[in-house]
Amino acid sequence: MQLLDWIAIATPLLIAACVGFYAQRFMKSVADFMSGRRLAGRYLLAVAGGEMQAGAVVFAASFERISKSGFALGWWGWLIGPVGILIGILGFVGYRFRETRAMTLAQFFEIRYSKAFRLFTGLLGFMAGLTNFGIIPAVGSRVMVYFLGLPENVHILSYTIPSYIPLMALFLSITMTLALSGGIITVMVTDCVEGICSQIIYLVLIAVLLMTFSWADISATLSHTAPGESMLNPFDISKLKNFNVFNLFIGLVTTVYGWGAWQNASAYKSASLTPHEGRMGGLLGNWRELGKGSVVTLLAVCGLTYLKHPDFAVQSAAAHAAIQNISNPQIQQQMSIPIALSYLLPAGVKGLLCAVLLMGIFGGDATHLHSWGGIFVQDVLVPLRKKPFTPEMHIRVLRCLIVFVAVFAFIFGSLFRQTEYIFMWWSVTQAIYIGGAGAAIIGGLYWKKGTSAGAWAGMITGSTLSVGGIIARQIYGDQIPDGAVISLIAMVTAVIVYVVTSLMTCKEDFNLERMLHRGKYAVIKPLVAEPEVKAPEPGKKLGLSKIIGFDKDFTRIDKLIAGGLFGWTMFWLSVAVVGTIWNVIAPWPAHVWSSFWHVVSIVIPVVLTCITGIWFTWGGVRDIRSLFRRLATTNVNLFDDGTVVHHHNLDEEALAVAVPPPPPGTSDLIPPEEKKK
Numbered sequence: 001m002q003l004l005d006w007i008a009i010a011t012p013l014l015i016a017a018c019v020g021f022y023a024q025r026f027m028k029s030v031a032d033f034m035s036g037r038r039l040a041g042r043y044l045l046a047v048a049g050g051e052m053q054a055g056a057v058v059f060a061a062s063f064e065r066i067s068k069s070g071f072a073l074g075w076w077g078w079l080i081g082p083v084g085i086l087i088g089i090l091g092f093v094g095y096r097f098r099e100t101r102a103m104t105l106a107q108f109f110e111i112r113y114s115k116a117f118r119l120f121t122g123l124l125g126f127m128a129g130l131t132n133f134g135i136i137p138a139v140g141s142r143v144m145v146y147f148l149g150l151p152e153n154v155h156i157l158s159y160t161i162p163s164y165i166p167l168m169a170l171f172l173s174i175t176m177t178l179a180l181s182g183g184i185i186t187v188m189v190t191d192c193v194e195g196i197c198s199q200i201i202y203l204v205l206i207a208v209l210l211m212t213f214s215w216a217d218i219s220a221t222l223s224h225t226a227p228g229e230s231m232l233n234p235f236d237i238s239k240l241k242n243f244n245v246f247n248l249f250i251g252l253v254t255t256v257y258g259w260g261a262w263q264n265a266s267a268y269k270s271a272s273l274t275p276h277e278g279r280m281g282g283l284l285g286n287w288r289e290l291g292k293g294s295v296v297t298l299l300a301v302c303g304l305t306y307l308k309h310p311d312f313a314v315q316s317a318a319a320h321a322a323i324q325n326i327s328n329p330q331i332q333q334q335m336s337i338p339i340a341l342s343y344l345l346p347a348g349v350k351g352l353l354c355a356v357l358l359m360g361i362f363g364g365d366a367t368h369l370h371s372w373g374g375i376f377v378q379d380v381l382v383p384l385r386k387k388p389f390t391p392e393m394h395i396r397v398l399r400c401l402i403v404f405v406a407v408f409a410f411i412f413g414s415l416f417r418q419t420e421y422i423f424m425w426w427s428v429t430q431a432i433y434i435g436g437a438g439a440a441i442i443g444g445l446y447w448k449k450g451t452s453a454g455a456w457a458g459m460i461t462g463s464t465l466s467v468g469g470i471i472a473r474q475i476y477g478d479q480i481p482d483g484a485v486i487s488l489i490a491m492v493t494a495v496i497v498y499v500v501t502s503l504m505t506c507k508e509d510f511n512l513e514r515m516l517h518r519g520k521y522a523v524i525k526p527l528v529a530e531p532e533v534k535a536p537e538p539g540k541k542l543g544l545s546k547i548i549g550f551d552k553d554f555t556r557i558d559k560l561i562a563g564g565l566f567g568w569t570m571f572w573l574s575v576a577v578v579g580t581i582w583n584v585i586a587p588w589p590a591h592v593w594s595s596f597w598h599v600v601s602i603v604i605p606v607v608l609t610c611i612t613g614i615w616f617t618w619g620g621v622r623d624i625r626s627l628f629r630r631l632a633t634t635n636v637n638l639f640d641d642g643t644v645v646h647h648h649n650l651d652e653e654a655l656a657v658a659v660p661p662p663p664p665g666t667s668d669l670i671p672p673e674e675k676k677k
Contacts, residue, residue, distance in 0.1 A: 001148060005351025012197035012355050016362075019624070020190035024182030026631040030394045030641040033183030034103045034374055036271040037637075039630040040188060043619030045281030048191035049268050050288050052367050054198055055360030056143035056338075057136045059296060061426075063337035066300035069240055070222050070231020071597040078576040080252045081569040088286065089550070089562045091279040093260040096445040098275035099516040101649055103642045104266055105441070106379035110644040111515055112444040113452040115383050117459075118644075121440075122379025124463065125263055125433050129372040130408055132429035133264070136368065138413030139334075140361045141168035146322070146335045147342045147354065165414050175365040176406045179373075180399050184267040185631070187366045189624055194359035196620045199613040201352045202295045206606050208349050213302045215602070217312075219594040221305040232593040235583055250488050254427075257491045258434035261441055266371045273630075276553040283562050284619075291612035294605025299353075303340035312344075319343040328417075369409075373401035378642040391638050427487065428470055435490035436462025439498035447502075448509040454502030462494030515647075 031037050052058075065073075102108040106125065110118035141164040145152070150163050178187055222231040228239030260269060272278030306312050307319060319340050326332040345353060377398050382389070389397065436459035443450035443458075469486030480486075513519045550559055582588070588596070643650040 001351065001354075002347045004348040005354065008348055008351030009355045009358065012194065012201070012359060013362075015197065016190050016193040016359065019193045020178060020181070020186045023189040023628070024186045026628065027182040027185050029636045029638055030391055030398075031103070031637055032185055032631075033395055033398055034270070034378065034642065035267055036183075036185050036188055036627070037631060037634060038101075038271060039273055039627055039634065040268075040271040040277070040281075041273055041623035041626055042277050042280040042284055043616060044188065044192050044623035044627060045268055045272060045278065046284035046288055047195035047616050047620040048188045048363075049265060049281065050285050050292065051191040051195040051198070051360060051363040052265055053289070053360075053364075054195070054292065054356060055136075055364040056140040056147075056357040058360065058364070059299070059357060060139060060143050060334055060338060062296045063300045063303070064334055066297060067304060067333075067337060068229075069237065070225075070301070071297075071601050072230055072232060072234040072237050073240075074601065075234035075576055075579070078569075078572040080249070082566065082573055083252060084255065085283075085286065085562075085566050085569045087256065087259060088279065088283045089566065091275065092256075093441060093445060094269060094282060095275045095279055096516055097260060097269060097441075098272055098278050099518070101270075101517070103270050104375055104378045105261070105263055105269075105437070106375070107642050107644060108444070109440065109455070110383065111647050111649070112450075112510070113440070113455045115644070117440075117452055117455055118379055118383050120456075121433075121437065121459065122375060122383075124459075125437070126372060126376045126380065128429055128433040129264060129368075129375065130405065131412075131432075132426060133368045133372060133405070134409055134412035135416055135425060136413075137168050137172055137361075137365055137409050138164060138416060140357075140365070141165075141171055141413075142331065143335065143338050144171075144354075144357065144361075146326075147338045147357070149322075149342060152325070168413055169410060171361055172365065172406045172410055175362050175369060176402060178362060178366040179370045179402050183395075183398070184271060184370055185627075187363070187370055188267070188271065189627065191363040191367065192620045192624055194363050196617050198356050198359060199291070199609075199617060201356050202292065202609055203613055204349065204352055205295055205356075206298060206609060208346065209298050209302050210606075212344065213305055215594075215598050217309050218301050218305050219598070221308045222301065223590055223594065224308070232590065232597060233588075235587065250485070254431075254434065254487055254491065257438040257442075257495075258430070259438075259441075261434045261437040262430055263375060264371050265367050266375065267367070274553075276558075279553075280558060280561070283565060284616075286565055287561070288612050288616050290605060291609035294602070294609050297601055297605070299341060300337055302344070303337040306340045306344045307336065316340065316343065365409075369402045369405050373403075373405045374398055376401050382642055383644075388643055389641070391641070394641055431466040431470075431487040431490065432463055434462075435466035435487060436460060436464075436494045438462070438491060439494045443498055443502065445512075448512050449502055449506040450498070450510065451502045451505045453505040454498045454500075457501040458494040458498030461497045462490045465490035465493055 027033055029037070097105075097108060100108050100111060102111060104122070106118045106122035109121050144150075144167060145164045150167075152163060153160050154163050154166065156166075178190055219232075225231055226239070228236060230236035263269075268281075269278065272281060306316050307323075319342075322339050322343075323332055323336050326335060341353065342350065377394075381397065382394075439458040439462065440450075440455040443454065466486060469480065469490065473480040473486070481489075514521045550562070554562065639650050641650065
C-alpha cells in the first residue's frame, strides 16, 4: 500500500462519515431509530440496501462461487430470473408488510397472531441472525489482512494472535459507532453515500482491468477445466457439487417462500415513504445489481487469470507464495482471489478497491448490528414489559443491544473455525428461521383463515426439521441430503402443516382489511400523517400491464423502469430456452461459448455499469436531500415504538379516539368501546 492508496481509501470514507455525522441530528424518536420515521425514497433504499452486498465478505463469497463455476451457472439462472422480477413488481409480501406499519416482522406476527408467537419468533430470529452474522466480521477482516499484505499473526505482549482479530475489533468499533449514533437514519444515509462513491470507483476498476487483461487470456484460463466442471459451457457442469443447477432451483424456491423472512436489513423493509416506494426501491435495486455484478465477475476472472495463465507466471509467483502460506485449506481457497487482486492492481487502484471493500464492511455490518439488536429489543423485551419504555430509555436499550451484538460477533468470529463455503453457512443458518417463518408470513398476509395455531405448528415444524437435518448431516455426513435439500423438505412440510392446522382451528376469518388499513379502514390513520396509500384495484381489461402486475400506484416512469427490467429478464430467458434447444441439436464448440460470454458477461454489463453509475448517483443524492427535508418538517410520533395493543399498533388513531393520549409509559390507550370489541 502506497500513499496514493491511502488517499484513495480516506477520501470516500471521510465524505461518508461527514454526511453520517450530519444525519444523526434528525434522530428524535424510536421510530426514527428503527425505521427512519418511514420517510425514505426509492433511490435511497436501492443504493443503501445494495451496499450491504458490497462488503469484503460478500465479494469473497462471490469469488468462491465464480472460481468454481465461472460463467456457466449464469445460463441456468436466466431460466428463473423473471420470477424474482415479477415478485418485485407485484410487491409480494413487502407491499402488504409495509401497509401493516410494523417495524419488525415479529411485530406483524403479534398483530396477526399473538404476543406469544411474537416472542418466540423474535427470539428464534435473533439467535439465527446472531450465528449467521457471527462469521461476517471475521471473514471480512481476514480478506483485508490478505488483501493489504499484513502478517497472518501479530505479537501482543507474550501472546501470538491472528492479525484479523484486532482488525475485526477496529472494524466493529467503527460500524458500532455508526449504528449507535443515529440508528437507521445514520446507517441508511451513510450506506447511500458509500454506494454512490462505490459506483464511481467501479468505473475506474473496469477500465484498469480491461486494459490489463485480454479476453483471450481470460478465456484460455476459464477453458482449462476438467470434464464436467466447465466454467464456460453450461451443459458440462455435471460434477459441480456445491454450485449447480439443482441448488439454483432450490435457491429460487427458498427465495420465494422466504421472501421478506430474513431480517438482516429489517429496517429497510419498514423505512419506505409508502408501500409503493418500497416496491420501487426493490426493483431499482435489481437494475443497480446488474452493474455491480459485472465488477465482481470481472475482478474474479481477472484474479483467476493472473494466478493460472502462464503469461503471468512470473508476476504471480509472490501471490502464489502468499496463498501457500495459509494453513487452513478452506481459508486458502477463499483468500486466493483477494490475494491475487492485491498483487495485480496498480497503486491507487488497489486503494480504490480497498475503499469499496471497507465501505461495504462498514455499511453491511452496521445494518446487521442495527437489525439484530433492534429485533431483540422490539420483539422480546418490549412485549415482555408490563410498563412500556419511555422513549429515552427505549433508545438507550436499543443501543445497549447493538453493543451486545457487536461483542458477540467479535467473540464468535475469534473462536469460529470455518470448514465450508460462506454461502453454505448462510443457507444453513437462515434455514433455522426461514424454514418455518415463510408459511406464517405468506399465510398471515394473504390468507384470512390462517390462525395462531397454524403459525405455531408450521414454525416449529419447519425450524425443527431444518435444525434436525443440519445436526444429522454433521453426524452421518453424506448419508444425509445436503443443506439445500434439507431446507426444501422443511419448507414444504411447514406449509402443509400450517394450512391443515389453520383449517382445523379457524373459527372466524381474520380481518385482513383492518390490518392493512384498506377500504373503510383507510380512515384509521396514525397520529403522524403519512402519504395516502390506495389499495391496488383490479383492472377491467386483461392487458400486458395486468399480466405483469402493474396497479394504480405505477406512474409512467415506474412502468418504464419495471417493464424494462421485466423485458430484460424475459429476453435472457428466451436466449436460454433457444440456446438450450440449439445445443441439444447441435452443441456449440468452445470458441462460440467464449465469444458468447465475452459479450454477455463483460461488454453488456460494463455498459450497464456506466449507465447505472450516473443514474443512481443522481437518484441517491436527490433522495438524501429529500429525507433530510422530510425529517425536518414532519412531526415526531412518540407512540410509534413497536408496541401492539389488541392486535393493533399503539399509535393508530382508532385506538386513542375515546381518551386523550397519555404520556408514554403511563397507561393503557385502549378505550372502553374497543375493549368490548
